[in-house]
Structure formats: structure tokens, C-alpha cells
Amino acid sequence: MTQSQTQQTASPLPNTASDTPPPRTPTACARYLVVHQTRYSYQSAVSLSQQYLHMTPRSFDYQRTESHRIVTDPPAEDITDGADYFGNLTRHFSITAPHSALLAHVESTLALYPRRTLEQIAGSAPWELVRDLMLTDRSDATLEACQYLYASPHVSLSAELADYARASFSAGRPLLDAALHLTQRIFDDFEFDSTATDISTPLEQVLSGRRGVCQDFAQLMIGGLRGLGLPARYMSGYLLTHPPAGQPRMIGADASHAWVSVYDPALGWIDFDPTNRCLVQHEHIVTGWGRDFSDVTPMRGIVLGGGEQALQVNVTVTPLELG
16 A cells, blocks of 8 residues: 655644544444453462453443453452553452462453544644644643653653654654554564564664564554654554454464554544554454553463463454344
């Protein structure tokens, strides 16, 4: 897909993204059943486990959760449901019975609604205008977006990341056109390699090695955008995958996924997936968002005992009939 790089003159931006609400239709464009199983196996018995989950999908303009349940084995105790600073739904629980394995089984049924298309995001304001607006606008939407301008635990602000992103942001280029171009460049320039990085790998190493996974590519793109003064947030969730032609959908073969959301003062947050070279539409399911992976880790906690542990994660995303 070739995107125009012609400089455009945009009309003045509205004060807030709420001035032009996203197009909505009462009819969902897709429905999914998501089954996410996380299993920890321990070398020796665990006497106490405290866990914190970000595994409950959000409901917002483009997504509605129809049903949701979390079941653990052993059964959870002291369950507390809540929301974090970013509005993501959370669950905290403890297990006091001795156990050598822990299973968290999460099922969610969701309806997705149409997002903005390439045609609908064309002609956005020049990226420099948006950058400058972040320093002067005091609307609620823009102030909320400003928290995604800065370095965070897994996203550094470095000259190297900004320079890499800048190649897509020529003078006067529309913000969302440039963001899509950066999305496509990351896909073309980097190799997906699940063995190349881990959660502690610095983004500068990802940039130089040109290998990584969706989490790396999302955080690299976020670092580049923030380095140019543009708000970008980390999106966590799931992606519908497609089996080879003639092959059945494999149970448990999917995985958690990460992508990027870019703030446009006129249109709101627009999502891009550098791992799949696309503007996000109706195959991405959102569990939450934050500054980076650390804000939306699906499951984390502490255990007393256990010794060495092994982790197994299985995710299945199944399309459902509309209606």
C-alpha cells in the first residue's frame, strides 16, 4: 500500500477530539470468543500466591464486552475487582491453599464496532501542528493525552528512536499519514523473532538488531513518536489470526498482542499495528492501554515457595456469528 507524502494544508483543529465523535453504527461488525489460559507449574509447593490480572477486556467506542468470567485452579480467595489509573479493569486475588500448579482460565465474548478507515483518517493536520498544540491546548482530551508524551519504564526517549521515526515525518506531512508510514517501515525493516529479545531488552538494542516481537515493535514506535513530541500509548489485547488455507483453526495457537495508538486532536485515538503493517480495524481485541507493557501486564504476582517455575500460555480467538 502506497501512501501519499504530498504536503497538505489542514483547516484549524477543533479544541477537542469530542468535537467530532467517531462514526458509530448500532450493528456490530464482528463478534469473538476469547479463551486465555495461563498455567504456572512449580518445582515445589507454593504456600501463598498473590496475583494481579489485566485480563478483562475494556468496553469503549469500538468494543463492548458481552460476557466475561475468570476461573482459577486452585480456587481464588479474597477476590477484588477494580480499575487502575488508566481505567483498565483489574482483578486481584490470593490463594492460601498449598499448590504445585496455578491455572487462570479467562473467557470473554465481545462485539466489535467499525473503526475509522484509511479514507476517514486521510487529510489529518500536519504533525508539527499537533506537536505544538500539545504544549498550548488545555482541553481535557489533550491534557489526558499529554501523559503519553514522556519516557516510561520500558520506553526510553532517545535521539536514535526519534531519528528513526523522523524519516516518516517530513515537513508538513499529515500526522496520521506519517504514523501509517512509520508503521509500514517497522514491518519492512524488522524481523519477527521470538528468541531475539525479552522484557528487559532496551529499545536501542531492538533498533540496532532489527529483530523482536510485537511488544518490541509497539514500544519502539511509541518511543519514536514521543521523541517527536507526539502522544502515543501502548495497546494490549488479542489478534484474530488466520490459519493456512484449508487448515482448521488451532485451539490455543493464538497469543496476546500489542500495538500502538496515536492521538489526533480532531479524531481522537487512532490505532496502528507495526507487527502487521496495518491500520487497526475489527480483528484487534483490546484488554487495556497504558504507557507501555508494564502498565498492562496480563498476569503478575508474588508467590511464597515454589522454587523454579514454568509458564504456559494458550490463547484462542474464535469468530462468532453476528446477531
